Amino acid sequence: MLRLYWFHTKRILRGKEELFWALIFPLVMATLFYASFGSGVDLEEMNAIPVAAVRGENVAFTSFLQAMDGDTLAVQEMEEGQALLALSEGEIDGIFYCEKEPSLTVVGTQLPESILGALLEGYLQNASMLEEIGKTHPLKLPAAIAAMSDSQSFIQNVTTQGNVLDNNLTYFFGLIGMACLFGAFMGLTSAMNLRADQSALAARRSVAPTHRRTMVVSELLAAFTIQFFNICILLLYLHFALGISFGEKWYLLLPVCILGSVTGVAYGIFLGSLHLSEGYKTACLVGSSLLMSFLAGMMFANMKDIVAHHAPFLSKINPAALIADAFYSISVYENPSRYLENLALLAIIALVLVTVSFVRLGRERYDSL
């Protein structure tokens, strides 16, 4: 087993194409991101977001804004013209219109604006309920608003520690998610080298008297080890060369890197074991990894939150989003619940993919070759 493990470790390390995608490409991307965004990517103190509230007929929404006034928002009541002037001069980050259909006007796309958008989104999802309570039990409206505010977990989480990240860091977290998934290139090659219906080399190995499990485990372990070191190299590069901070609890990154690497490699094995041409499989790998990374915020920072709010299930099954969010949680939150939730979901995905990999690779007799 050890001999096979070393052999495959050497083989992967000499495989230029696999290493390019799994290591060099993320390093290059990180450098380009850094060149684009500069070094303004660090933890910063979060203050209450200054907003204007333009009074209207919607009492429930006005009450909601009043409830949020404090740690999260700094609400000032203004006339529309005055509010627009304040917004254009950068005195406030957004204007809430308390009309029958509440609306928001912002000019930027940074984190404060995305928080304001999410706040409005959260309110609208519960608006009919709040309006009903406002009509029937007006005295209970503040309690209902408070309960609803509790469910706005990301706002809650931000406020508990008082830290928030520069939005640019989201790109790097998405990139780390992508780098983990690009471990799939190694998994893909491993699957091609292990399934007799995929290559002559695999067929030759299948007729050898070495136990199938030994072959699969040695190959997977080799791919996983290298991928884990690839991710570590990327993190070290981000931290020491580009000066990106992951907070004080850096040791919490290791479980994410381990599970992310396993998920990436196992994802590649799953793709590699499909009955498709090698070129098609590679295209699927690159396309799906980039799509998952995009949804995790690698190319558009607010995308992660948009997906989390509009299609929460998607963000729970997207390994890139889970990895990015785990990094985010480590850097921002004191409370580890969100980090642990991400880790647990990632572990489930990794377990499912590894199990599927073993089933797909454990097969030893084929219908056709």
Next chain:
Amino acid sequence: MIHMENVVKRYGELVALDHLNLDIREGEVFGLLGPNGSGKTTAMNCLLALLKYDKGSITVFGQEMRPDSYELKRQIGVVPQEVAVFDQMTVQENIDYFCGLYVKDKTRRKEYTEEAIRFAGLEDYRKMLPRKLSGGLLRRLNIACGIAHQPRLVILDEPTVAVDPQSRNRILEGILELNRKGSTIIYTSHYMEEVEQICSRIVILDHGRSIASGTTEELKRMIRTAETILIEGIVLSPEQLSGIQALKHVFQVDYDRGTLHLTVKCTSATHNLIRLLHFLEEEGVSFGQVYSQLPTLNDVFLEITGKELRD
């Protein structure tokens, strides 16, 4: 040693092996000859328990061959048709790796690897990567990886495809040497000359069926053609052609008026040429070059199936 009985393998509507029976004895060089797509590789993959088959039974060394028959597999060496090595690893590392899948003992493995390198004539290339090797050397590496563990049975699936004549001869000599050292060989090919040259017994496959089997001589005796005479640059009248057709032992005459080639097939291999030349002299017919050929395995295949081996 190997017994395949009534093996049927279907790919949907296509019958790849049609009630195939094979018996391979210990110590022989067994040739499986047939055109591309005749079922040679499928038969070997079924034998190695890589492919499921629909019907029949296969035993190797008296035992049923299954994917987990590791003790049986330990005694078998396989050289696939395609070169199947790790491109990132050197010649020596590749041979050592494949040998190590069969031989656990480190000292013995090193010894066997060295022996395989010497056997394949790869001493000067041991540190080279496969992509730096020529086609012939690559084929030799492919063989070395398959036989390094010194198996009792070696299966070679078209090992000389796209190989230069020099390397081909070396490979064929190497196969005979393996056999002399005690290995039983199964050699599949569509090159009849090679099969004729090295195999002690041959089965001819077509459409997944065994259409003939025996030694080369036995196979040749199965057909009518004992001698084929070819004459170039000859002009013949219909009467003269009829005269040739009437000669003793002649059973088929083909005359191409375009190329002026005459082909005469005879059932006996004695004095046919003298009789034919005598007839042409009497008729005053002039002609160019004359060739006399004994039957080949291609003639055997042609006569049984009505098509050329390489069709």
